[in-house]
Amino acid sequence: MKIRLLALLDPPVSRLGDSDAAKLAWVVRLRWIALVAQGLSILPALRFDLLEPARIPVFLGVVVALAALNALTWARLRRKSDVSQLELGAQLFADIAALSALLGLSGGAWNPLVPLLFFHAGLGALLLEGRVSLGFFWSLVACLAFVQAFGHVPPGLAATRVSPAVLFPAQFLVAGVFWLFTTWLSHTLAALQAHVHARRQEQGRIDRLRAVGALAAGLSHEFATPLNTAMLKIQRLGRKLDLEGDPALEEATDALARCEEILRQMAGSQLRPDALRLEVEDVGDLVEKVCAGLRAEDPQVPLRFRRERGRALVLVPAVAFTQAVLNLVDNALEESSPEAPAEVAVRATPERVDIEVRDSGPGWPDVVRTHLGEPFVTTRRNGVGLGLYFAYTLVETIGGRLELDDAEGGGAVARLVLPAARQRAGAEARA
Secondary structure, eight states: OOHHHHHOOOOOTSSSOOOOHHHHHHHHHHHHHHHHHHHTTHHHHHHHTTOOOOGHHHHHHHHHHHHHHHHHEEEEEEHHOOOOOOHHHHHHHHHHHHHHHHEEEEEEEETTTHHHHHHHHHHHHHHHOHHHHHHHHHEEEEEEEEHHOOOOHHHHHHHHHHOOOOOOHHHHHHHHHHHHHHHHHHHHHHHHHHHHHHHHHHHHHHHHHHHHHHHHHHHHHHHHHHHHHHHHHHHHHHHHHTTTTTTTHHHHHHHHHHHHHHHHHHHTTSSSSSGGGGEEEEEHHHHHHHHHHHHHOTTTTOOEEEEEEOOEEEEEEHHHHHHHHHHHHHHTTTOSSSOOOOOEEEEEOOEEEEEEOOOSSSSOOHHHEEEEEEEETTOOOOOOOOSHHHHHHHHHHHTTTEEEEEETTSEEEEEEEOOOOOOHHHHHHOO
16 A cells, blocks of 8 residues: 555656656646645644635535546546647646635635645646746746735734735745756756766667677687688698599688688677777768778779868777778779779768768669678678678667668769767867
């Protein structure tokens, strides 16, 4: 029984998520508690001359009307959970209107329970947003003015009346402080919640990257020795049985060599756990260094680099990201020539950073598009099918995406779409 009563006080994000319907369900539960308390307050109010017997029918009528509204609201929530901020604000206004009527019947602004209106100021700031919250606050101020101007003062409070010129400004000030403080606290908690959520997402991404790196390292370690042994045995058997030049032997040797190449690429992958430290980097600089490194190796490399002005800040593991870009550029260079060079472009906006790698080949094969994100998918004769997979895995786990398009006029485009590190960039700029 105790647990059920405490469940009525569960926060508005406990069952239906952080939605207006969940908030309204919480208000309904709190209202049942308030209705019981209002019914039980009649006897003490009569005992201390706060409520005159002649006003009890009206008092009970207000309580019954609020109970009926609560029952109808609860029945509606059970059928449909679509609730707007305006509806939530109207429900809270019904609460303060009913409370103001009850206070007006039992002492007005001089009733000791007037602070309950201040509680509603905090409740409105917590559950409502923007103009609806501000409108609710001024409705509350109007209710305070009503209970002071039209409230009936019973004999039990006649001797303790404070001048309205003093009482109303004081109550207005208290209600305003409650509303402002709760609004600030609500926004602060929301910002903190968003920060914690972002940190959890960041940790989840790095964990997924580490899992991929651990898988690659484990496979390469477990298969390297058996493959080397098999290669040596086949070569020895070929020499022993004088099978050099035999097509079947050459086919088996080529297959083992391909497996060794796959393992070599996996072992050299920059998705190793020790290479996955996330930092805010100017990816435009990283991409430019990749292109500059290729030109340093071969000054005749058919490659053009272009970037727009401004920094392209993204939260990335720099080493792994550089390897992913290099994989895409290497793919593009295989379909390029001095007459039609590969093109790499970096564009940044406040929300995102795009990195495009374009070649002059026939475009992306359907099998590559269909199986994007899967390892060992390639149409190249000596390809392994891991370069595109590593780029896809890296970009997806840092919150971006890899898009494959065919360029107008021919050629394939690989586009990395990355979320810009806006908040951290702003912090760096201010520093």
